[in-house]
Amino acid sequence: MxxxxxxxxxxxxxxxxxxxxxxxxxxxxxxxxxxxxxxxxxxxxxxxxxxxxxxxxxxxxxxxxxxxxxxxxxxxxxxxxxxxxxxxxxxxxxxxxxxxxxxxxxxxxxxxxxxxxxxxPAPVPEWPASKPCDWCRSWPASREATVGAGDDRKQVQLCEDCGKRHRYAGFTTSTTATLKPGVERDLLERWHKEHNSKPTLPDKFPDLALLGKENDNTHLATVYADGNAVGKLNKELRDLRRNGIGTNFDLPQAISNATWSALLAAIEEMSAGTDEMMPVIAHLVGGDDVLVSIPAHEAWWFTRTLQITFQDALAAELADAGLADLPVPTVSAAIVFHHKFSPLPAAVDLAGELLAHAKKQHRGQRASLAWQDITHDGPYPLHHQAPGQRQAPALDALIDAWADLDSLAELGASARANLAVLARHTDPERVKAHAERLGLWDSVQRFLDGPIPLEDALGMVRWWRTK
Ligand SMILES: [Zn+2]
Known part of the structure; x- marks a missing residue:
């Protein structure tokens, strides 16, 4: 051993x-x-x-x-x-x-x-009488740095960790040639290999928001996705190997391939152009984990494509290795919608909590998708608040409801707001009467007793991509 x-x-x-x-x-x-x-x-x-x-x-x-x-x-x-x-x-x-x-x-x-x-755990810094770091605000500042360029140039005081980050960040012109080793360079290299185009990546959240195709260019979505039941596959593979089956199958590599295929497919599905500047800021891609920020309206299609492609790609790798009978891991995801000036740490931490909640709710047995809109729902996880807990729909249920969500998305903002008020007061008769006047009863009906409540559906389509 x-x-x-x-x-x-x-x-x-x-x-x-x-x-x-x-x-x-x-x-x-x-x-x-x-x-x-x-x-x-x-x-x-x-x-x-x-x-x-x-x-x-x-x-x-x-x-x-x-x-x-x-x-x-x-x-x-x-x-x-x-x-x-x-x-x-x-x-x-x-x-x-x-x-x-x-x-x-x-x-x-x-x-x-x-x-x-x-x-x-991270060491707790000793606090001499000094000011906190200008970036993280949690450790004492211990060094000066100049950040920004031109008129934006300014002096900041950073802690040891942030000082290192600053030194490692390199130039901000983010072409493959100038990007330092890391996930964004990996992304551009893989994109180039498949598409033969050499886009750059946005440097700032407001630049990313501007790449959105819809009218609203103020909001972003931070998407965090992670595989389900990878451990279960690992176990079954081990048992097969004891009988000499699947001994050449490289599981970590297969999962990494599936994750990258899924991310590239999700980017290809975006409605915004990808040739010059790709509308993505990639924070983390590793193993079966993906953490990216994208324009808000792209989020639902992007995440759906990511989840479906991961599963398909991994299933194909298993089938190629003669292991088609093994259970294929799925991916659960969390989408956090936020303003382009809202701080990234809040969005990332919330996404982490929502993702854990989605996995727990579905016991890691199926692909599911949790979401929250910081601007409209606030920064604290809704599932912690009672009543009106928000559930994470299973991906299957979401795809099933997709066409009806499309219909809701085409409504004007005031019609949606009126429906939301009726939905909140849960008066099905009045909801029905109102939906019939809008000619939408067929689409609304499923949300009165389906897995996605009408109020949630109306929140989801706030950032829906309309064709
Ligand atoms: Zn710091």
């Missing part, structure tokens, strides 16, 4: 979005890549070659260092060494190490629980 040690940034999405500035997020994306990529891990292990090696069966995921321990008695020492390596490069990131045991990596990670888990 072999021990496997994984050290990962906990809630990587929250750490990436710790500063409201995209520059801070972009720098963090590069820091995390450079701290955890294969070359960095190999270099970190140069004096430990008899004690540990990189676990190549785990896949190369930003924010995770996965090792195979070669001498059981060295595991504590290796763990401390990895901690020092990561803490130096990611000063404020909360870290977690887990140990697993098994015949090989797949076998070990198919266990329900790790052998041992250690949490290494």
């Amino acid at each position: 072999t021990i496997f040690l994984d050290v990962a940034v906990v809630q990587i999405q929250s750490w990436l979005a710790r500063t409201p500035h995209l520059r801070g997020r972009r720098g963090a994306s590069r820091m995390i890549r450079e701290a955890t990529m294969a070359e960095a891990v190999d270099e970190m292990l140069t004096k430990f070659t008899d004690k540990a090696r990189r676990n190549i069966a785990y896949g190369d995921i930003d924010g995770v260092i996965a090792l195979e321990i070669l001498r059981d008695d060295a595991v504590d020492e290796v763990e401390r060494h990895v901690m020092r390596h990561l803490r130096k490069r990611l000063p404020a990131a909360p870290l977690r190490s887990t140990r697993w045991e098994g015949q090989d990596s797949l076998d070990a990670h198919a266990a329900d629980e790790p052998l041992v888990t250690h949490d290494w």
Whole structure:
């Protein structure tokens, strides 16, 4: 039996979005890549070659260092060494190490629980009498930096973590050639390979909002998606392998391929042009996780396409490997609609909470989609408020209702507002009478007793893409 040690940034999405500035997020994306990529891990292990090696069966995921321990008695020492390596490069990131045991990596990670888990929270800074960091406002400022260009140029005071982000962010002209290693460069390179066009990416949220095709260019959607039941597939694959079936199938690679296929397909589905500037700001793509911001009206189609394509692509990879009988993981997602000037950390944290809620509600058994609109619903998760809890619809139910949502979206704002008032007071007769006057009863009816309540449906179509 072999021990496997994984050290990962906990809630990587929250750490990436710790500063409201995209520059801070972009720098963090590069820091995390450079701290955890294969070359960095190999270099970190140069004096430990008899004690540990990189676990190549785990896949190369930003924010995770996965090792195979070669001498059981060295595991504590290796763990401390990895901690020092990561803490130096990611000063404020909360870290977690887990140990697993098994015949090989797949076998070990198919266990329900790790052998041992250690949490290494971000250090609490000591507070001398100094001002807080201008970016994160949670650590003391310890260095000066100049940000912006031209008239926007100004001096800011940053903490250790944000100072590093600033240095790593590089130039802001975001063509593939000038972007530093990280998720956005990966995205542009993959896009170029498939489409032969070389778009750039927006540098600021207001620029991203302007790329929306609909009349409203003030709102964005931050979409966070994550796979369901990947562990279950892992387990069934392990059992098959014990009988010599599927031994060549590389699950981490297949999941990574499916995630990228899904993201590229979702971008292709957007109504906005993608040739010059792609209407996407990508925060995180790793394993089965995707975190991006896009113009608000693109969000429903984008997310639907992402969810369907992930499942189809992974099913195809399994079928190609002769493993068509295995259960195919699905993807659940959360969409948070927010104003282009509303801070990214609030949207990302809310998306994380909604996603956890959606997965719990559906027990990870099907693709589902939670959503909230910070401008209209406020920044606190609606599912925590009683009554009027909002449920996350299953993707199937949403697709089933799509044409009727299209019809609701075509109504004028005041007609929708009137319907919403009636829906809130739950008087089905009056809702029916009003819907009939609008010639919409056929479309409204399903929302009176279907899985998506009418009030929710009206909120969803506020940012619906109309043809
Ligand atoms: Zn800071």
